[in-house]
Amino acid sequence: MHKVLIITYYWPPAGGPGVQRWLKFVKYLRDYDIEPIVYIPENPNYPIIDESLVDEVPAGVKIYKKPIYEPYGFARIFSKKKTKKISAGIINSKNQSVVEKVMLWIRGNLFIPDARKFWIKPSVDFLVDVIEKENIRTVITTGPPHSLHLIGLELxxxxxxxxxxxxxxxxxxxGYHKKLKLTKASQTKHKQLEKLVLNEADKIIVxxxxxxxxxxxxxQKPITxxxxxYDTTLGNSVALDVDFTISxxxxxxxxxxxxxxWKALSELIQEYPDFKKCFKLQLAGVISSDVLESIYFYGLQSFTKLLGYVSHDDALHYQRKSQVLLLIEIDSEETQGIIPGKVFEYMASKRPILGVGPSNWEVGDLIAESNTGKTYTYAQLGExxxxxxxxxxxxxxxxxxLPLAEVEQYHRRELTAKLSKFLAWE
Known part of the structure; x- marks a missing residue:
């Protein structure tokens, strides 16, 4: 059986979509005669915890760990709340305090490519012996954090x-690179490291x-x-909400x-009494203050239910109960190729997806091809x-x-089959 070492920062009990990609690949790789071995930090600083994902780690998978030093721990001395938000990627460009501006400048310019850079050297020293001991032929690094690719580079x-x-x-x-207050020298350094990794790697997955x-x-390296x-059964196995819930x-x-x-919803509430009676906006996860301000500005506060962070199991439950699922991306050229991980679980829930994002958003093609909903730009109020x-x-x-939804190709097992073929060497 071909052994593959997977180097990842995010692993259960980390929550959020980033952890699920390689958790699911690891789950199915053995079906394709590949034995995964996982390397993770021993003491990571995860902004979101989801203990339910621990049960999804396949039995018998060998996991190596090494302590990591993260400067976020030191930064908490100054502002625990702001540090956690920056670590989670929540960068509010409005009304930034002096502390936030300083922390962003430090994060962007002193920790290149990111704040996990101090894990590179000890990991390389440790993994050289692991590779020999386990007779590993293939190493996979997954980012962000992109510092993990530098571990692969040195190995x-x-x-x-x-x-x-x-x-x-x-x-x-x-998108968030523009918010990190990078100097010209820092921007150049990031570009150089990116080019180095892309040209030294044997193969690239995106x-x-x-x-x-x-x-x-x-x-010119091979890219796939x-x-x-998604890793759930198709269809709706729970009763739908009685309300017209948009989640x-x-x-x-x-x-x-x-x-x-928000304006379209506000107008519908004003123009249609039955819509006003039935409508509910349901938001699960961290919601930034500027988004909430806009929602409330348009008179939607009394119709809005904030669930906070929910476990992955609960997220799947809410997806299947909702009448409509909302998918939103930042309106910029940089986000045209961003495909949120949850879109595939949305598809599997077989509830209509309403996407709002940039022009030429790649997600729009996915949703159209799978017959799972509709997407619009930020300017298409009437539509x-x-x-x-x-x-x-x-x-x-x-x-x-959605009787015609076509999403089977996005099941994690099918995607792992595609990965196994890409891992093969002649």
Missing amino acids: KKRTKIRWITDFRDPWTSI TSKTTKQEFSQIT VITNG HIGSLLTGRNPISL LKTTLLQWFQEYKKEELV
Whole structure:
């Protein structure tokens, strides 16, 4: 059986979508004659914890750990709440305090490529022996944090392993890079490291066609797209909400703020008494203050239910109960290739998806091809309102269904089959 070492920062009990990609690959790799061995930090600083995911780790999988030093622990002395938000990727560009500005500058310019950089050297020293001991031929690094790719880079120099990089998100083109107050020198350093990793790796995995196109301008190495996916049974196994519930499952960070949607909902409430009577906006996860301010500005506060963070199991439950599922991305060119991991679980729930994002958003093609909903830009107020009203009328007739949804190709087992073929060497 071919052994593969997977180097990842996020692993149960970490919560959120980042942990699930490789947790699910590990779950199915043995079905394709590949034995996964996992390397993770011993004392990580996870912004979200979901203990329910611990039970999903396959029995018998060998896991190696090494302590990690993270400067976020030191930064908490100054502001525990703000440090946790920055660690989780919540960067509010409005009304930043002096402490926030200083922390962002330090994060962006002193910790390149990221604050987990201090794990690189001890990990390399440790894993050289593990690779020899376990007779490992292939190493996979997954980021962010992209510092983990530098572990793979050094291991390739010191051993005879074949190295594959997995980019769950882009590196230098991701939206929050612009908010890190990077100096010109820091921007150049990130670009240099990105180019080095892409050209030294043997193969590259990305989660979107947009990222593949971007990376193809930097390297000639083989690149394949393996999206995220779902690992549940299809269909709706729970009773739907009695209310016309529109739910967003997952964090709504700064910038994911479609004013046109809030306005459309506000107008529907004012124009249709039956809509006002039945409508409920349900938000699960961390919601940034600017998004909440906009929702409340349009008079939606009394219709809004904040669930806070929910476990993965509960998230699946809410998805299947909701009448409509809301998917929102920041309106920018940089986010056109961002495909949120939850979109595939949304698809599997077989509830209509209403997507709001940038022009030429890759998610729009996925949703259209799978017959699982509709997507609009931030400017399409009229179209948004028309679709919502149509779905509401179907809801009243108990006819709001997706009989033609085609999503089986995104099951985690199918995606792992694709990964196993990419891992093969002639």
